[in-house]
Structures are given as C-alpha cells and as structure tokens.
Amino acid sequence: MSRRTIVITGASDGIGTAAAREFKKRGEDVVLVGRDPRKTEAVGRELDVPFHVADYADLDQVRKLAAELYEYPRIDVLANNAGGIMGERMVTGDGFEKTFQVNHLAGFLLTHLLMPKLISSQATVIQTSSQAARVFSDFHIDDLQNERSYSPHKAYGNGKLANILFTRELHRRYATQGIAAVAFHPGVVGTNFANETGSVLRFVYHTPVVKNLFTISPQKGASQLIWLAEGTPMVDWEPGAYYEKQKVARTSRVAYDEDVARKLWDESVRMLGVTE
Numbered sequence: 001m002s003r004r005t006i007v008i009t010g011a012s013d014g015i016g017t018a019a020a021r022e023f024k025k026r027g028e029d030v031v032l033v034g035r036d037p038r039k040t041e042a043v044g045r046e047l048d049v050p051f052h053v054a055d056y057a058d059l060d061q062v063r064k065l066a067a068e069l070y071e072y073p074r075i076d077v078l079a080n081n082a083g084g085i086m087g088e089r090m091v092t093g094d095g096f097e098k099t100f101q102v103n104h105l106a107g108f109l110l111t112h113l114l115m116p117k118l119i120s121s122q123a124t125v126i127q128t129s130s131q132a133a134r135v136f137s138d139f140h141i142d143d144l145q146n147e148r149s150y151s152p153h154k155a156y157g158n159g160k161l162a163n164i165l166f167t168r169e170l171h172r173r174y175a176t177q178g179i180a181a182v183a184f185h186p187g188v189v190g191t192n193f194a195n196e197t198g199s200v201l202r203f204v205y206h207t208p209v210v211k212n213l214f215t216i217s218p219q220k221g222a223s224q225l226i227w228l229a230e231g232t233p234m235v236d237w238e239p240g241a242y243y244e245k246q247k248v249a250r251t252s253r254v255a256y257d258e259d260v261a262r263k264l265w266d267e268s269v270r271m272l273g274v275t276e
C-alpha cells in the first residue's frame with residue numbers, strides 16, 4: 001500500500017499512541033494530535049512525526065487545529081479518537097456540557113472544517129466509539145447536554161452513541177462524495193482512560209490488579225483502528241457501520257434511528273454555528 005497521511009487525535013496516550021507507533025512502523029505518514037503539549041511532543045519526538053495540540057474543551061483550539069491540518073496536502077485517514085469519561089457535570093467556555101463537547105462536538109467540528117480536504121483525499125473517517133453507547137447511554141435528542149439528569153457514565157455513553165450516529169449520518173451525506181465513515185469499540189483497554197472521573201471505572205482502569213484482569217493492551221485496542229484504517233471500505237468493512245472485534249456489532253437501538261442521526265447532525269451544526 002502506498003504511503004498515506006493518517007491524522008490521529010487522542011494520540012498523546014493510550015490507543016492513539018499505540019496506533020501511531022504501528023502506523024509509523026508500517027511506513028505511513030502519521031500526524032499526531034494531543035491535548036497535553038508535553039506528552040504530545042514526547043510521542044512526536046519518539047516517532048519523529050509532526051504533532052499538533054488542541055484541548056477539545058475549547059472549540060477555538062479545534063478551529064486552529066483544523067487550520068493547521070488543512071496545510072497537509074492530503075488526509076487519507078482521520079481517526080477521531082480523542083475522548084474519555086469526565087467527572088461531575090461541567091460546562092465549557094463554549095457553553096456546552098464537557099463530555100458531549102469533547103467526545104462529540106469537537107470531533108464533529110474538526111471533521112466538518114476538514115471536509116473539502118477529506119473529500120479531495122477520498123478519506124476514511126474513523127470514530128473511536130465504545131460499548132458504553134449500548135451499556136450506559138440514555139439518549140434524548142432534546143437533552144444533548146444532559147441537563148435533565150447527569151452522571152459521568154450516562155454522559156459518556158451518550159457521547160459514544162453520538163459518535164455512532166455521527167458515523168451513520170456522515171455516511172448517508174458524504175458516501176457519494178467518497179468519504180468512508182466507520183465507528184468501532186476498541187475493547188476494554190488498559191490506558192489512562194477514566195483518569196478524570198471519580199466513577200467506579202477509575203477503580204477498574206487504575207488499580208493494577210483489577211486492570212490486569214479486565215483490560216487488554218493498548219496495542220491490542222489499537223489493532224481494531226489499524227484494521228479499519230488499512231482495510232478497503234466496502235471490501236473489508238461496511239461504511240456507516242459500528243464494529244467490535246472486526247465484525248459489525250449490535251449497539252443501542254437509538255443508533256439505528258435515521259431521524260435521530262439527522263437531528264443530531266442538524267443540532268450540532270446549529271450549536272457550532274457552521275453551515276451545512
């Protein structure tokens with residue numbers, strides 16, 4: 001396969017770093033995006049690849065990131081991988097509930113701003129979603145910011161469900177223009193995940209004995225992303241679908257509601273003040 005440009009967000013740690021290492025080993029042109037400048041630079045230097053920094057809790061940083069990424073001649077794969085579960089409900093300076101913004105809105109905005117480049121590159125756009133979309137979500141299109149009731153799990157599950165709805169709608173709107181969209185669950189992966197929450201998940205991911213029992217390695221988690229990025233859409237995997245262990249998988253029934261997917265897209269556009 002010829003060298004491609006692969007942009008990975010959330011690449012300063014965990015699954016994103018493991019994927020970046022593997023892509024680099026395979027001779028791809030990797031572009032890293034992280035939040036923490038020091039961590040992102042360290043991975044960039046280790047792999048000798050370009051890196052960019054943006055905190056998704058600040059949408060101006062996402063807009064600046066999009067402008068920086070636009071300078072690359074092409075983007076063959078955009079892996080929207082940044083995300084995680086948060087603590088108590090917080091509203092960002094942009095006025096949105098933080099879990100929703102970091103897991104959905106920011107990646108939506110980045111993809112939207114890069115769209116002409118993605119189309120000219122005939123790109124694959126991959127969302128790192130989660131089984132949490134099925135297990136923890138309680139999704140209401142009229143309460144995207146979890147104002148009526150909030151728990152870190154529910155907000156996270158809804159954010160990851162939004163990743164799948166976004167994938168389906170991205171496919172519906174842009175497949176004919178050459179965009180291949182897909183979402184996946186990486187497994188229960190032993191990373192820095194759940195570091196920012198007080199939920200029981202923090203105990204699972206950050207207690208060594210429990211972590212060893214219940215989680216797989218970041219390399220294994222990243223192998224799902226690599227399989228999708230290296231595969232050929234419509235041959236190896238089905239565009240618009242949600243995958244677990246390299247198979248189309250069942251997720252929340254809300255994910256299959258085309259009307260909800262369309263409304264989430266429209267509402268995201270409205271919230272961000274961008275045009276279609």
Ligand SMILES: NC(=O)c1ccc[n+]([C@@H]2O[C@H](COP(=O)([O-])OP(=O)(O)OC[C@H]3O[C@@H](n4cnc5c(N)ncnc54)[C@H](OP(=O)(O)O)[C@@H]3O)[C@@H](O)[C@H]2O)c1
Nearest residue numbers: 010012013014015035036056082083130188189191192193
């Ligand atoms: N681990 C699991 O079991 C699991 C399961 C299902 C899905 N996922 C999903 O997999 C993705 C990667 O997570 P991981 O397990 O690799 O966790 P991780 O080790 O905590 O890595 C998360 C990555 O996302 C970045 N990030 C977090 N908050 C951000 C923000 N506000 N703005 C920009 N970037 C931000 C982090 O940046 P910094 O490190 O620079 O702060 C880091 O690069 C996430 O979307 C997560 O929801 C994980």
